[in-house]
Amino acid sequence: MAGPKVVVIGGGAAGMIAAGRAAELGATVMLVEKNQTLGAKLMLSGKGRCNLTNAEEDMETFLAAYGPNGKFLYSAFSRFGPAETLQFFSSLGLETKVERGKRVFPAHGGAERVINCLFDYLKRGRVAVLRNKEALNLEIKDGKAVRFILRGQELEGDAFIICTGGKSFPKTGSTGDGYRFAKRAGHHVITPAPALCPVRLAEKWPPQARGLNLRNVSLSLVKEGKVISKRFGELLLTHFGISGPIAMDMSREIEDASASEGAGLLLDLKPALSAETLKARIGRDFEKYSSMMFKDSLRDLLPGGLIPVMLEKSSVEPVA
Numbered sequence: 001m002a003g004p005k006v007v008v009i010g011g012g013a014a015g016m017i018a019a020g021r022a023a024e025l026g027a028t029v030m031l032v033e034k035n036q037t038l039g040a041k042l043m044l045s046g047k048g049r050c051n052l053t054n055a056e057e058d059m060e061t062f063l064a065a066y067g068p069n070g071k072f073l074y075s076a077f078s079r080f081g082p083a084e085t086l087q088f089f090s091s092l093g094l095e096t097k098v099e100r101g102k103r104v105f106p107a108h109g110g111a112e113r114v115i116n117c118l119f120d121y122l123k124r125g126r127v128a129v130l131r132n133k134e135a136l137n138l139e140i141k142d143g144k145a146v147r148f149i150l151r152g153q154e155l156e157g158d159a160f161i162i163c164t165g166g167k168s169f170p171k172t173g174s175t176g177d178g179y180r181f182a183k184r185a186g187h188h189v190i191t192p193a194p195a196l197c198p199v200r201l202a203e204k205w206p207p208q209a210r211g212l213n214l215r216n217v218s219l220s221l222v223k224e225g226k227v228i229s230k231r232f233g234e235l236l237l238t239h240f241g242i243s244g245p246i247a248m249d250m251s252r253e254i255e256d257a258s259a260s261e262g263a264g265l266l267l268d269l270k271p272a273l274s275a276e277t278l279k280a281r282i283g284r285d286f287e288k289y290s291s292m293m294f295k296d297s298l299r300d301l302l303p304g305g306l307i308p309v310m311l312e313k314s315s316v317e318p319v320a
């Protein structure tokens with residue numbers, strides 16, 4: 001007897017795993033993807049190396065990385081957490097290795113290898129894949145999802161799984177359609193906000209030093225004069241603001257705070273030095289370069305790309 005008919009919309013990581021698993025459990029599965037290729041975003045993950053999961057065993061520590069809403073994921077991760085993810089990929093023949101920060105990567109190759117394993121999973125389950133087919137709408141009858149309207153086609157099913165991704169990197173196909181489908185099915189959808197992304201700033205100076213990668217700096221998020229969050233590490237100045245690990249990591253909190261009055265960012269280029277030590281250091285540099293112009297006296301202290309910015313901010317004549 002043929003199993004229930006399951007239609008999965010979206011052929012990213014989630015859709016491929018959902019389709020393969022439904023097939024494994026006996027369903028007849030059809031996977032619908034609007035792109036020609038499956039897993040376009042997966043190819044970009046971990047700079048092409050695909051950071052599969054994290055080997056952190058303590059669930060509280062693992063969830064803390066997701067911020068205050070991490071608790072929402074507790075039940076999902078309790079059923080299928082990092083250990084199950086590793087077991088799952090191992091069952092597909094993928095060897096993994098653990099790197100700095102307990103990050104897990106394929107032992108050989110990168111994202112492509114992960115995608116190939118998922119292709120095999122789909123093949124094993126005889127999942128029918130419809131490529132270049134965009135799902136346009138979900139039809140609900142008597143409170144139940146009955147049909148998906150695709151471009152030029154309709155698909156009926158006993159169950160539908162929506163795996164259309166979020167809204168990041170829309171070029172990969174994830175344009176947020178799933179929110180519309182979920183709303184139609186009666187779910188309450190919270191307006192999505194950006195996270196783990198570069199930050200656009202109103203400040204005019206970062207574009208002047210764009211491309212500059214600042215190491216060992218600190219970035220603080222300040223609200224009403226109080227530091228509410230702080231990161232230490234690498235920050236990249238871009239033509240629109242800031243990027244790099246510490247900016248990306250803090251982006252969700254910056255977005256949350258950006259609507260409030262009195263919120264701002266503080267960039268400390270020398271966080272390891274106290275104000276007194278820094279003052280003494282600048283004094284020594286001025287003495288050392290006393291016969292040179294002001295701009296040249298800053299060259300031991302700052303990267304070249306930041307000197308014109310600092311000159312402008314300090315209002316000191318560069319040739320003084």
Ligand SMILES: Cc1cc2nc3c(=O)[nH]c(=O)nc-3n(C[C@H](O)[C@H](O)[C@H](O)COP(=O)(O)OP(=O)(O)OC[C@H]3O[C@@H](n4cnc5c(N)ncnc54)[C@H](O)[C@@H]3O)c2cc1C
Pocket residue numbers: 009010011012013014015032033034035038039040041042044045046047050051052053133134135136163164165166168169172173174175176177178
């Ligand atoms: C640059 C970058 C690096 C990343 N690095 C990592 C990493 O190292 N580790 C990690 O765990 N995560 C990483 N992520 C996040 C990870 O890639 C995503 O969480 C993951 O790909 C989400 O999978 P998904 O299947 O939910 O959605 P997606 O991968 O976005 O897939 C959704 C699919 O649905 C299709 N679709 C959308 N709408 C429709 C429609 N109407 N009809 C038909 N098909 C549709 C899309 O074309 C797409 O193929 C990274 C993300 C980016 C952008």
